[in-house]
Amino acid sequence: MTAPVRVSQQAEKCDPARAAFRKDVWSGLSQDLKSIPPKYFYDQHGSELFEAITRTPEYYPTRAELSILNDNAAAIASHIPAGAAMIEFGSGATTKARILLQAAQVAAYVPVDISGAFLASEVKRLENDLPGLKVFPVAADFTQPFELPSEMEGMPLVGFFPGSTLGNFEAHEATAFLRHAAKLLGPNARLIIGIDRVKDPDILHHAYNDSAGMTAAFNLNLLRRINRELDANFDIDKFCHYAFYNREHSRVEMHLVSRARQKVRIDGRNFEFRRGETIHTENSYKYTPELFRTIAQGAGWRQAAVWVDADQSFSVHLLVSEEEKYISD
Numbered sequence: 001m002t003a004p005v006r007v008s009q010q011a012e013k014c015d016p017a018r019a020a021f022r023k024d025v026w027s028g029l030s031q032d033l034k035s036i037p038p039k040y041f042y043d044q045h046g047s048e049l050f051e052a053i054t055r056t057p058e059y060y061p062t063r064a065e066l067s068i069l070n071d072n073a074a075a076i077a078s079h080i081p082a083g084a085a086m087i088e089f090g091s092g093a094t095t096k097a098r099i100l101l102q103a104a105q106v107a108a109y110v111p112v113d114i115s116g117a118f119l120a121s122e123v124k125r126l127e128n129d130l131p132g133l134k135v136f137p138v139a140a141d142f143t144q145p146f147e148l149p150s151e152m153e154g155m156p157l158v159g160f161f162p163g164s165t166l167g168n169f170e171a172h173e174a175t176a177f178l179r180h181a182a183k184l185l186g187p188n189a190r191l192i193i194g195i196d197r198v199k200d201p202d203i204l205h206h207a208y209n210d211s212a213g214m215t216a217a218f219n220l221n222l223l224r225r226i227n228r229e230l231d232a233n234f235d236i237d238k239f240c241h242y243a244f245y246n247r248e249h250s251r252v253e254m255h256l257v258s259r260a261r262q263k264v265r266i267d268g269r270n271f272e273f274r275r276g277e278t279i280h281t282e283n284s285y286k287y288t289p290e291l292f293r294t295i296a297q298g299a300g301w302r303q304a305a306v307w308v309d310a311d312q313s314f315s316v317h318l319l320v321s322e323e324e325k326y327i328s329d
């Protein structure tokens with residue numbers, strides 16, 4: 001008699017994304033301070049929950065950035081060469097890109113997103129709404145190296161990285177990302193990047209603790225996803241959402257707190273949680289516009305312009321990549 005092959009092991013062979021997810025979850029939960037990378041929030045449901053967060057009254061960054069893009073669309077567009085290709089890192093619902101796609105003469109749009117299903121439905125909507133635009137979707141994790149579609153060759157390139165997603169990175173990762181983007185897009189490319197600002201801790205606290213519970217649902221959905229995709233048995237009711245502003249590090253931290261001492265099985269491996277122990281699920285670093293400009297400069301990008309909203313809560317930076325010799329490592 002042969003032992004039955006576990007379904008999950010079978011699935012693994014044909015699914016490298018699942019293997020990477022399992023590896024990251026297993027290793028993150030094996031640390032003294034447990035953590036899981038925030039990119040795993042964004043399965044189909046997680047992407048939808050994130051969109052729900054952006055509609056809560058407390059989550060100001062999306063509205064602030066949209067107002068900057070809308071109020072300065074012509075000025076921003078003047079930095080985008082006609083016939084350019086726009087590459088968006090983490091395109092999500094593409095609402096912000098549409099503003100620039102309509103204001104500038106962009107020939108091709110390359111949305112890069114980790115959530116393949118969400119990306120596909122967005123591409124359909126875009127092709128319907130902007131019939132003249134060529135769309136080349138790339139379903140990829142933009143924190144890993146990926147290649148641009150060959151059609152982009154010879155076109156002026158403009159990177160777009162809104163939402164303060166850079167805030168999810170540690171300082172060294174932020175610099176590495178900016179250097180990689182400079183390399184990928186090449187000399188003289190533009191990068192339009194949105195950055196959330198340091199501000200009143202109370203405003204930050206409420207933005208990540210909205211009263212409708214959308215952020216809590218978004219955070220807890222990570223455990224549901226692990227249950228579904230990694231054959232795990234998290235009891236969701238035994239964890240709760242915890243988010244706070246860490247002043248010392250200028251970052252909002254999100255955690256999932258274990259409400260009891262418990263054991264969880266994930267793809268056949270057991271993990272123990274003490275009561276009150278947390279899984280650190282996200283850092284969201286806040287910058288001053290001056291600090292961000294300095295970091296970008298050190299990673300091969302010269303700042304050509306910067307815009308802020310009326311409440312001074314968010315900044316959008318227009319960067320130009322320096323000569324190749326400067327950015328090569």
Ligand code: AVJ
Pocket residue numbers: 053061163164165166167168207208215282283284
């Ligand atoms: C899109 C990653 C920038 O950190 O504010 C929103 C994600 N997390 N609420 C952020 C998020 C909790 C968001 N980023």
